[in-house]
Amino acid sequence: MKKFQYLSKSLKVKRKKIRIANSIIAKNLNAFIEISIVIMITALLGQETTSNIFLDSIDKELFKFLLPFTVALRLGVYYFDHLNIETLVINTQASLRKEAAKELFNEENISFAYVNYKVGNETTNIVQIYRIFVSLIGTGLQLFVFYFSLLYLNTDIAIGILFSSIFFYKPILILLNKFKKNEELNRTYVYEQDRNLERVINNYYLIKILKKEGSELTKLNKNIDKVKDISFVNTKLFFTTHNLFNFLVTFAISILLSQTFLQDILNLESIFILLRGAQFFSQITAMYANIVSKGIYVDTFLKGIETKEYQKNGEFKLDDTLVVKEIAINIDNVEFRYQSSDEKIFDKLDVSIQLGSHNIITGPNGSGKSTLIGLMTGVYKPNSGNINVYSDRFGYVGPVPLIFNESLYGNLIYGNIDGADKKDLNNLVNEFKIFDYEFNIDDEISVNNLSSGQMQKISLIRAIYNKPSILFLDEATTNLDKNSIEIINKLLDEFNGTIINITHNPNQFKKYDNFFIVENKKLINSD
Structure with missing residues (x-):
């Protein structure tokens, strides 16, 4: 309650x-x-x-x-x-x-x-x-x-029902408690099953390549059998709790009606009320069992509310006075960890990014490179420390291109606040050689009729054309050919702003000002 x-x-x-x-x-x-x-x-x-x-x-x-x-x-x-x-x-x-x-x-x-x-x-x-x-x-x-x-x-029948219910109270309570425990067990098995399925889906190629389908299927089948067995038990318990009292009342009425000397005790109204009351009681036990089975969703919902109440004391703010110091981004003593996690991604992070500089950031997988972009753009709030940026006019190109099912023009101007010239956009499209045939910029595109390389080029044009003050690139050259990378290098050289460039392939970029490595929860300048 x-x-x-x-x-x-x-x-x-x-x-x-x-x-x-x-x-x-x-x-x-x-x-x-x-x-x-x-x-x-x-x-x-x-x-x-x-x-x-x-x-x-x-x-x-x-x-x-x-x-x-x-x-x-x-x-x-x-x-x-x-x-x-x-x-x-x-x-x-x-x-x-x-x-x-x-x-x-x-x-x-x-x-x-x-x-x-x-x-x-x-x-x-x-x-x-x-x-x-x-x-x-x-x-x-x-x-x-x-x-x-x-x-x-x-009155006689009502008092008889009251005293009889005392004898049935304990068995019904035992059945309901048994059902509750079994539902808890069932949820555990179902959760385990979902985790196993998620593991298989996330590692599908690896499992197929290493020919581990048999062992993975065995694990899944064992878990499915657990769910099946507990479901059978719960089905029997549900039937018992739903029908036991109804059966007992109906059975008692049939006994009373079969005995001539007891027939005077009952009349049509009493029989109806007894049967309807027994039906209501059965419905109540079934509803209780149903609420028990769905209780996990209340728990997860309330847990989510409690998580939201978790506060972070760090600060992200816009500071145009940084321009005087020729600083684009200043990070001071920042600590960050994700909600519901005790593991720190960054600890005592201090770094200043120079205005107008091209900064390469590299590091091992899982070190927090993409998280750093989230902090620099204010998407993530630090647990402690301060992050100041001179402008919030950002551009972003990630490893997974954002493409809408609409015209190429609509995709290219997404987020644009200054207006767009179709002729300029057409020139960029042609320069990047997105299509090897004549393409109308007003024609519709979708992820189904574009290659990964084409989508990446569209994302890059979108980001650069919007003239951001700070351009964030997160593995932005993924799926691009050598010629396209040359074009990007040229555009980055001509770009009038600050560049944060996260990459596993720094050798693809000819000119840059700073080279950082994410290591031991900090950003280390290796120049």
């Missing part, structure tokens, strides 16, 4: 409490309506109804007019409840997806798989938890309504 309250407070959805209250009221109103319908049908069929002062005072002829209205009212209340709860669900789902989309741009080192999980899997399951939770409260109150109605109509 505490987790759900925390979850509910975290969701930015208006009128949540009102809609939940409306749904609970509607469900209980329907419980009263159903009981009223059964009593009226019993009376109109000429069967004896339970004798009490209130019912005896009502003219049974009035039921002929009230019954159709009551049936229509029941449909109207159901419709209101359905529309009310679905509105809450739809608004909650939209809110969660907007937050996930926002998180894509706010969080550090976020992956597409993570965002896809947040937008899809987590959102869907949290919305389902909301629906189940509201239904659970409503159904639980309906059960009380039916029980007190039974107590009013047939």
Whole structure:
């Protein structure tokens, strides 16, 4: 309950409490309506109804007019409840997806798989938890309504049910706890299975080249069998928890009706209330089991909220006074690590990048070269220390080109704030020899009809044409031929700005001012 309250407070959805209250009221109103319908049908069929002062005072002829209205009212209340709860669900789902989309741009080192999980899997399951939770409260109150109605109509049966439930409480609780433990185990196995699949996908070529398909399939099959076995057990437990009480009540009614001397204890209203109450109880156990199985999504969502509360004390700011000192970027005593990680990527990092200089940065994989670009551009915030830049007019070319399914012109001017001349762009396209045939700059392009080299050239033209003050290159010459690299060297020589050039192949660049190596969580000038 505490987790759900925390979850509910975290969701930015208006009128949540009102809609939940409306749904609970509607469900209980329907419980009263159903009981009223059964009593009226019993009376109109000429069967004896339970004798009490209130019912005896009502003219049974009035039921002929009230019954159709009551049936229509029941449909109207159901419709209101359905529309009310679905509105809450739809608004909650939209809110969660907007937050996930926002998180894509706010969080550090976020992956597409993570965002896809947040937008899809987590959102869907949290919305389902909301629906189940509201239904659970409503159904639980309906059960009380039916029980007190039974107590009013047939006190003996109601008291008998109360004492009988005491004997069944412990076995049902044991079954639910067993189901909960098995679901926890199932989630562990499923998570392990997903990790194994991710490992295979990420290392597909290596596994095929080393002919390790057999051993990898064996690992996957063992994990799949674990999930299968625990799923079979959970299926049996789910059936038992869902049907046990319903069976026991129905079985007890059949025993009572088969004994002539006990038939007077029951009437049609009591039988209906008993069967409907048993159905509600079964639904409650099923809902509880469902919430247990989806609880991991609440945990991961709340963990994400707690992670967001983690604050970084470092500072990134624009400082145009650096121009006087002929400095483009100044990094002072910076420490950085990713969220949810204790490993420092940089520690006590100090470096000044000269204005208008071409700076080569190299280092082993995983040393933090690309992270350094994130820090210099303000994408990442340092845990401590200060980063000052003289201008935030950045250009960026990464190892994976950004190409949209639109015209070549639209791709080239993406991010442009000064306006563009198609003639100039055409000249750059021709100079880079992107196409070996005449191509209209207004024609559409996509990743499906371009080579990796062509996409890289388009990214470079985009970055340079926007006239950035600081140009960031991250393995920008990947997939380029020798002639294209010569053209890039020429453009970089003519570029009027500061260049941060991360590369594993520094020998591809003829002229540069500084050569840095990322080593031991610092940036070392090797000149």
